[in-house]
Amino acid sequence: MVNDAQGTLVRVREEIQEELNSYLTLQREYLSGIGSELIPVCDALESFLLDGGKRLRPLFAYAGFLATDKIPSKEDIRAFTSLELLQACALIHDDLMDKSDTRRGKPAIHRHFENLHQSQAMHGLSEQFGEAAAVLLGDLALVWSDHMLHTSGISAQSLLSALSVHDEMRIELMAGQYLDVREAGEKYPNVDRSLRIARYKSGKYTIERPLHLGASIAIPDSNARKNLTHLLSSYGLPLGEAFQLRDDLLGIFGDPQTTGKPAGDDIREGKRTVLMAMTFDRARESAKAKLSELLGNENLSPSNIDTARTLISESGSVKVVEDLIDGLLSSALEAASSAEIGSSARQLLTLLATSAIHRSH
């Protein structure tokens, strides 16, 4: 049975890739018609979108649609795929704000354009050019995501219904992003605040709203899908938080070969994650003092990173976070096993949940 869901996952991922490919080909034609200077913009966004990415948000939208007992058409999958472009905007702007050097093992977009400026010996400051390019490529990806949704070919009724879920999702995303950036300005981490950020940035944006988007395209009447909407939230919110907690762990302990980010990246950035807040709640004063010194320090040696990892593990927070993930995953799986959800949707939701949580990147 799980093999069916696995097959669906592989097939839908391929369809998402094809849709992205076709959309980007059209846009390359359009932009290069305006000016050949725009070709590096197309190159960079194609490489960013086609060479990696877990496609989680379109997959969850697919699962949300499937949960209505209907089968998504090619046009529906095109509409779901637009979420990858929104995610590209979020990641490009995120890396710029965090001043991260790498993404998926390659230079972040602002670094890529900084390098381009240097290698072409352009006039002016390379760093400023790289930053400006990242602002604009993120904006363009955001507008493209809208455009791809609007031109997906889904019915007018489905589109109008999707727009309201889509708008709310994007407002929540920006609010969550601001709270996250704002959190870095606090003197000390805080578990409740970090959990709220996880809820907006991941619970809602990564999982709950994509599920709702899929369901809203399948059943445009919001009253008719009310119960299902609640059920999808009961699955999506805990799973999204668990997803973010896994991200927190990977940001500290993940293998650069699989994460595509340098080892201990979150330590270097001093990221205020739930894991870090729990560590500060539990660690001894001397460990806290040492960690405060290491977190957010850009020039950490590999041995500094090992020290920070050890202090975090010794506080017991890793175990607490792993237990929390298990509990949240159970809640999500329980919601997915509701009798209201048909068997193929349930299988896909189960597979997506376990693979989102038991992952190495």
Place this chain on the structure above:
Amino acid sequence: MVNDAQGTLVRVREEIQEELNSYLTLQREYLSGIGSELIPVCDALESFLLDGGKRLRPLFAYAGFLATDKIPSKEDIRAFTSLELLQACALIHDDLMDKSDTRRGKPAIHRHFENLHQSQAMHGLSEQFGEAAAVLLGDLALVWSDHMLHTSGISAQSLLSALSVHDEMRIELMAGQYLDVREAGEKYPNVDRSLRIARYKSGKYTIERPLHLGASIAIPDSNARKNLTHLLSSYGLPLGEAFQLRDDLLGIFGDPQTTGKPAGDDIREGKRTVLMAMTFDRARESAKAKLSELLGNENLSPSNIDTARTLISESGSVKVVEDLIDGLLSSALEAASSAEIGSSARQLLTLLATSAIHRSH
């Protein structure tokens, strides 16, 4: 007769202000429900949007609607007003990319949040916080503009028709912005390239597309408005270029009291405008060498700025640009006087054209 158009202008500006006010009040309620940390975001965007702005894009959308011989309803005006939020995104991101300190006589958004970080003695780097906030506030304004359009209350048919104009406008805007940023990387300015940037950033984005948006809401069937669409382009494209050329002149010679930007701002930023490209085409070698030295120099004295202004004037480029503006304005007014456009629309288009060109800010 012109008094009627003047009265319309005043009244519509007030309605735009009211619509912005109501929308921002609703969003403040929503965001402060997520977390009180978001209140400074609402404060900053309200101050940015309500304390200034010429409201040109909503006004051109109004005029485009009027050109169909229909009268815009409150819902239509709400839809037009969404363009102010898109423009807020463009300006916030523009100031961030240009590292401009001021906008409308107040600190630019990234500086405002940098100051907030300092005055509240927040943890981390103030400059990085300011930049991240500007990225996110711009993104939020972009998403809000979409949301305001979608929830304006216009008919589904009008909305679907508006979306395609709106998407094209936004893709053109981002393309134009990138070309502008890219142009700063060229060794020497170039008239043709700068004119193309003016076409995308101003001709299309500021005037032609807002006119089309208004017309598309009034007449959703694109075939039925085909002739009018062409006519509005014949008015909007030359006027938009003239508008940008006026901007170029104000960026060099404008009075800080009325522009809300420091004197000679474009000299300090080394902006590659059409005016500057024409100056380089005409100036003597010694003047070019001196100008190259001054342009893009952040630490210019008032006397340096005077020197640059004199060199630009002496090249004769100011006269050429003024003549070009006159010619473009005439073309726009000729298109507006077409028999296909009713008298109240014609009066408004005429008034908007002359006030967009004969302005001090």
